[in-house]
Amino acid sequence: DIQMTQSPSSLSASVGDRVTITCRASQSISSYLNWYQQKPGKAPKLLIYAASSLQSGVPSRFSGSGSGTDFTLTISSLQPEDFATYYCQQSYSTLAFTFGPGTKVDIK
Amino acid sequence: QLQLQESGSGLVKPSQTLSLTCAVSGGSISSGGYSWSWIRQPPGKGLEWIGYIYHSGSTYYNPSLKSRVTISVDRSKNQFSLKLSSVTAADTAVYYCAREVVVVVAATRWFDPWGQGTLVTVSS
Numbered sequence: 001d002i003q004m005t006q007s008p009s010s011l012s013a014s015v016g017d018r019v020t021i022t023c024r025a026s027q028s029i030s031s032y033l034n035w036y037q038q039k040p041g042k043a044p045k046l047l048i049y050a051a052s053s054l055q056s057g058v059p060s061r062f063s064g065s066g067s068g069t070d071f072t073l074t075i076s077s078l079q080p081e082d083f084a085t086y087y088c089q090q091s092y093s094t095l096a097f098t099f100g101p102g103t104k105v106d107i108k
Numbered sequence: 109q110l111q112l113q114e115s116g117s118g119l120v121k122p123s124q125t126l127s128l129t130c131a132v133s134g135g136s137i138s139s140g141g142y143s144w145s146w147i148r149q150p151p152g153k154g155l156e157w158i159g160y161i162y163h164s165g166s167t168y169y170n171p172s173l174k175s176r177v178t179i180s181v182d183r184s185k186n187q188f189s190l191k192l193s194s195v196t197a198a199d200t201a202v203y204y205c206a207r208e209v210v211v212v213v214a215a216t217r218w219f220d221p222w223g224q225g226t227l228v229t230v231s232s
Binding site: 001031032034036042043044045046049050055087089091094095096097098099100101102 | 154155156157168170171204209214215216217218219220221222223224225
């Protein structure tokens with residue numbers, strides 16, 4: 001299986017801050033990397049697909065970059081509704097999709 | 109707008125079989141370009157992909173669960189189902205169904221949308 005790691009596991013930030021979350025794959029996955037946002041008690045929501053493509057309806061303050069093994073999710077100006085847990089997911093290995101362990105973003 | 113809704117037993121005894129159904133509305137489960145997945149999340153933990161089925165009936169399962177998982181599709185009811193046998197407490201989780209968008213040309217895919225999830229507890 002392709003293992004996914006994320007850093008940090010949690011962070012505290014203030015409204016208006018620029019936030020960057022890193023995701024690393026145990027082997028090259030090209031650009032087959034998706035990002036999801038999950039709020040407590042809710043299902044995950046797709047933010048970014050194929051490493052850098054913004055899902056329709058997702059605010060432009062969210063962006064993704066990277067390829068190979070290293071990827072980042074950036075929130076350019078954190079808003080109150082962005083406090084949540086963020087997961088990366090690789091879609092390179094279609095017989096064994098895997099998710100990262102998550103990064104929890106909370107209020108400083 | 110496509111919506112998915114999970115249903116099934118919320119409490120299953122150890123060694124028995126967990127059974128869930130995902131009803132799809134606002135679109136056809138037989139549409140090309142998609143597969144239909146199950147994903148779970150133990151309380152307070154991360155996400156684990158269980159498996160998916162194409163409208164053709166082809167299935168793919170997580171190797172770690174493969175011996176216990178069956179996913180099937182009922183096109184007449186526009187729904188798909190999950191069965192997980194020989195459950196233990198480790199199978200206690202919120203179970204989500206999701207549509208997987210498959211872009212063949214770009215060889216890329218992602219999960220969207222997701223159902224709201226249903227908690228299944230394994231306990232005697």
